[in-house]
Amino acid sequence: MFKQDFPIFQTHPDLVYLDTGASAQKPAVVLETMDSFYRTFYSNVHRGNCEIANQATEAYECARHQVAQFIHADPSDIIFTKSTTESVNLVASSFAETLQPQDEVIVSAPDHHAVFVPFQQACLKRRAVFKVAPVLESGALDLEAFDQLLTNRTKVVAMAHLTNVLGTVQPIKEIIKKAHQKGAMVLVDGAQSVAHLPTDVTELDCDFLAFSGHKLYGPTGIGVLYGKKEALSRLSPYQFGGDMIREVFIDHTTFADIPARFEAGTPPIAEALGLASALTYLQKIGMSVIHQEEMRLTDFLIKRLSEIDGVEFLGDPLLKTGIVSFNIKNIHAGDIAFILAKQHICARVGHHCAMPIHQCYHKEVSLRVSLGVYNDEEDIEKFIFALKKAISFF
């Protein structure tokens, strides 16, 4: 729909990019913002006292405001990290110091390794109980099973709002409510959801939300951790260094206020500005409009895929939001993906950093198609044509 805003499609006019779930392409405004920063007012933030240093600091803090506004949060509750992975690790590492044996952590079966593994390792380290909430065949979280797993010993529930393999929007609000009733905190992995759905942390009432810039049409190397004030205040500093300290003495150190406490060292400044620019771009279109358009395109994709013999969806095809994973009966997904790539179709093949959910569906790998704002019906038609051709090879 908005292909003309993305320079990559001018470089590769034949490219059909269906891998936004792995990383989104960048609109020209993001590149221009970053370029302009480096060319005209590049400086470190929170340190210098010359004009460009003030400008850089102001722009960096403006980016924080912009992110806060995008998810309906307070700017002082926004921590810039380098990725969703780092955001989750920041939280999990803190729990890895405080969990007691018999404390419990719940993740869900379709969770990305970046959520699954940090909490699994925290539990192993503290001899806490690591529980995995199953999904139904449809891909939706099994709420009854979740209720059984949730106890008064549950300290954290961490899971994806929109799962990266199944493309299912989980009933995250209900999960958060249930978890809070038992006194557990909730970390929402928003890596996929923020790019496809309007996000309102106040309405969700989550304790933490983690997401990345690069899946949100911004640059790589920038991530966000949102946390409620009370939740953030319970975390220990994750890394030590410049900008996160208040005073350093020979025998101890006092730390800066949040968010600086969790932003040790020179932050990804250009990347924060680039992310803010991407958010401005998305807000101009409107996340609700993006969501509606992607749902329409997802339905079209499902309809066209369903017409092909041998397509086996992971999860209920009617419960997909912008992300669809499937296999072709008796043909390895890697073979299909290779022939697709020969036809300039970028789709993802593999376990998509989510091996446990593939095990649940008794699959090693799958093919994943994920949509972005630049995709249109023509892309889907080209993909379907290429897919039929790929199948004809085997």
Added chain:
Amino acid sequence: MTPEELIENFSYLSDWEDKYRYLIELGEEMPSLSEDEKIPENKVDGCMSQVWFTHQMIQNKHHFEADSDAHIVRGLEAVLLLLINDKTTEEIRSLDLRKLFSEMGLEEHLSPTRRNGFFAMLDRIDQLIDFKK
């Protein structure tokens, strides 16, 4: 089929579609490993597709058999085995694999960025023989 015939066959096929249809056909014609041979010791780890191969020395010559659950990888295995099977270490070392794969239009599969398992298998064979990839 000799390696020369194989390369000649590929050279007749000008577009990628014909080349890959032929490659897949070569894979289909290659004998499969038995289930007893598809054991962890024969498996190449960390690949998107499952890849197995066996190796033995018969009268000072290397003999490989290979298998995969992916058709294109099987095709590539068939091509590779045709080039290196039943040769001595010296004979294999004297091959310029990159040149041969280029002549067949398959050189992209000699890149470590391909994660389909074929390169990982080449790596393992390289550890045995130390040949020119």
